[in-house]
Amino acid sequence: MKKMINVEGLEKSFVVRKNPDGAFSSLRGLFKPIRINVQAVKNINFSIQRGERVAFIGPNGAGKSTTIKMLSGILYPDAGKITVADLVPWTDREKLAFRIGTVFGQKSQLWYHLAPKNTYELLGKIYEIPKNDFSTRLNDLVKTFEIEPFIHQPVRKLSLGQRMRCELVASLLHRPEVLFLDEPTIGLDVSAKASIRDLVKKMSEKDGTTILLTSHDTMDMEAVCNRVLIINQGELLLDKPVNQLRRLFLRRKSITILSEEEEWDLSIAGVSITNTEPHRKRIEFLSDTVSVEEVIQQSFRASKIRDITIEDPPMEEVIQRIYQEQLGALKK
């Protein structure tokens, strides 16, 4: 299978200015700031095959966005090699632009006061898509992403979920071979998140688009991707298939239940109650010993449930466990 993204020995550091400590620090910092070299990415190596859907996850400041910026050609690396679709991103940025798509959850490529349709027409011209191809592709995407009811409404009047679906359509119009998704579900409600994940996966399978997705939400990774890269403090910690990561590190589930009753009992083997307050219980268990379904069914039998939240372990905890595992392997 053809390599779509290849990264070897990638390094990037930034110089950060800091004010000196003590009296008049701001004033002294103006004339003689302290310069600190921050290593954002440290010797990263990986490759991604055509059609793979890879999650690139890690906590804030891990180096995810810096790596994506280098992959897309926005940033020059200090050292190392990158090829994306056989092109070097920072020297062939314009050529590469035709072959990649980007969605940044916290930024918009749609014109705020105009309807998405207007932006699509503009993007069709920017990406030099022939008129007939453009109409066919747009109709196809409109149907898949179900944006027909609001494609003519100004973007400012769309909900976040509707807007994100329109953003995805915008990034897929020119049939990119690689799609970079940076926090595409940030700020969305549960159903909107699920819908975005399904649509991204469906489109990738249909078009064979390679996906590199960054997210804080492990559910994005589980629902969309077949492989995961975990990065922390600029270093690549783990490169594994998603099902292995789930088996190794995402077994523990937390469920928070809000009930009508002030107090109620729940006793299931392998399930521990970690926090109890009036009307509220937090329970934890390993999903390979007890199923989520069983815990919920038992809870429904034992009480009148008002609300229920199921959570994976936070990313920080997953990373800590990976460190522990690696340390354990080294000791052995």
Place this chain on the structure above:
Amino acid sequence: MRKYWEFFKIDFWQALQYRSASLGKIFFYGIILYVFSKLWEVTGKTENLGLSPNTLVWYLALTELLVLSYPYLHTEIDEDVRSGNLAYSLLRPASYLWSRYFRGFGSVLARFFILLVGGLIFPLLFGGGWPENPLGLLLFFPLAFASLSVGIIFHISVGICSFWIQDSNPIYWVWQKLMFILGGLILPFEIYPEWLKTIAWYSPFPYLLNMPVMASLEGDIQKALSCLLAMAAWFVVGSMLATILFLFARRSLVLNGG
């Protein structure tokens, strides 16, 4: 080139969406013209301004029309720099600089056409009729488009400065005040002292306001052609300045991040 035409169109239509803001601008424009028309009516009786009160009202109407047409392009570029959108714009197969230029030109023309309604009605109401050479007004359109086009390229340069100083408003403030004074926003150059006129002609400002408006009011084709030639030269200077500033900004961006 077609992609930049699309940039022009999209911001032209977007600028037309701000209906209440446009009405507010027309109202503000009307007030300025009313106040100054009264001032010149009184001043014209006691002082020799070299031009009739009617010409002065038309002069102000046309210079204000040009000045009020400019969008806050520098703040949009500020926002692109601050939010990091500038970096993401580089991912499109289109020049950021020229897409900004065509977007700005689309926006400025939409505003120009909205304000033009007031620009033709108010001086008729407050200035006591058509100017002495009404056909000369036809010259105003090509001259105004050229002037706004040159102005936009300089506004982009002002906006790009936010890359180094975070907020380009102070530079814009200086640019705008120089435009008002050296461009002759309120009073034509004919009543300026000689030394100020000399300084002004070394800057782009008179070619953006005074000269196109006076050439139109006088119906002077020769003057209009000279003005277009000067504007073409200033457009080249402005484009070079914007390109150099942008190249430095982009270099800093790709080395140090957004």
